[in-house]
Amino acid sequence: MPLDQIPDDKEMSFLDHLEELRWHIIRSLIAIVIFAIAAFIAKDFVVGTVILGPSRTDFWTYTKLCELADLIRTPALCIDTLSFELVSRKLSSQFMTHVSVSFIVGLIIGFPYLFWEIWRFIRPGLHPKERKASRGATFSVSVLFILGVLFGYFVIAPISVRFFATYQVDPSLQNLFDLSSYISTVTMIVFGSGILFQLPVIVYFLTKAGIVSSSLMKSYRKHAIIVILILGAVITPPDPFSQVLIALPLMLLYQLGIVIAKRIEKRESKQNTET
Template sequence: MSLESEGMSVVDHLTELRKRIIYVLLVFVAGLVGGLFCARPIYNYLISADIAQGFVLHAFSFWDGIGMYMKIAMTVSLVLSIPFIVYQLWAFISPGLRPEERSATLRYVPYVFILFVLGIAFAYYVIFPMALSFTISITRSMGLAETYGITQYFSFMFSLVIPLAILFELPLLVMFLTKLRVLNPLRLRKMRRYAYFALVFIAVVITPPDFISDFLVTIPLLVLYEFSVFLSAIVYRKQLSADAERESRYTQPKSR
């Protein structure tokens, strides 16, 4: 292959990547517009939920209300865009996959949305109330006057909910990389101690600084990792079986 053809191949790949990024941005902007229409009912739900009862939220700047609506709209857009983002990623790398890998990985796309929504639900209904209760108890134990801004409240919420929702994609990511033969269960078991350390570190960073909160977040993350190893083992066994069948087909002597 000549250098010119290789250069054209690189240019073609960059052009394709730019096209995929433009598609993602267009969908994200469309989701952002739709999210702005949904922002008010979502805000009313979040404020009227049991978690927010007893709070009087304040605006400390003229932009607090708009900023809160934008945060909600961006979250809605992210939820709606994630399956499309994953599909565009698959479309970009699919030419380098075998036909069976291409069809198998495409099936993962709907589960990206499901796992992300489950992660949001777990973070909002389990982790966020726990973290909020802890921080409020510390504030009251110090005898401080409670004056909460709407920006601080929603920033605190989204800083917990969004990272955990993304981490819920771990099993799917591991299955995808196993399908591409980048990972396998043997490698995942060998790196378990490092993965555990990373997950514990993430749990400590995104939760309030107390042992109970760290423990309650760490356990689901470790379970997610072990579930990822289990799913990787299933995919890996199927790959070994397919490889053995393919090898036996080629090595079997042909009948005259």
């Protein structure tokens, strides 16, 4: 029986909790495997179009940057060449890469369902006020994750690929990137961006737990901005537009975290005053 269907006056043993958690994990893994199998079958689209998209100059982001470069008369902004080739050096490299890509795509697509299963396990253990306060958690996490994945795929990944493709320690060296290295970089950037966009949700729960406060985040805001700008400067071409393109959403997420923390503090202060 699911935890959320068990009466409040009935307590479960530690082993019962482990058994329930096991089934939540099993259902999540089944969903991820199903999505992974679908991704494996749709090889031409998943690998050829989606994963290898940032390695081609006709990628949507490069095209739009070139259009913007023509509009504002900034030729350096246009990415019309990618000076590298992808190679597969091992006998089983393409097959194993295909398998790993399928699993990662399955994990990315199935992440909202994975969180929903975990949340179903955690939610019954919360107090009624905590359940009410955390209503819509699955929707918020899913939306932020999707936005992060899109930002990572259409912004960070192509700019990072461009940076590594043009970086040379000596002009005599040619860039021949291994297929598995390229794919692992792109997929980790995309998945990592989805996780990074969970910052407002993390701040929400840390504030509710009393670990983080709006004053603490404000005091470290300058440090966070410096770190974000350094990150943007490292992974983007040497032009201000690309750096701002990377840094601005991260700054907005940090500021949103401050706003969320402040609202929670006001709400809890009001409740304490009324009681």
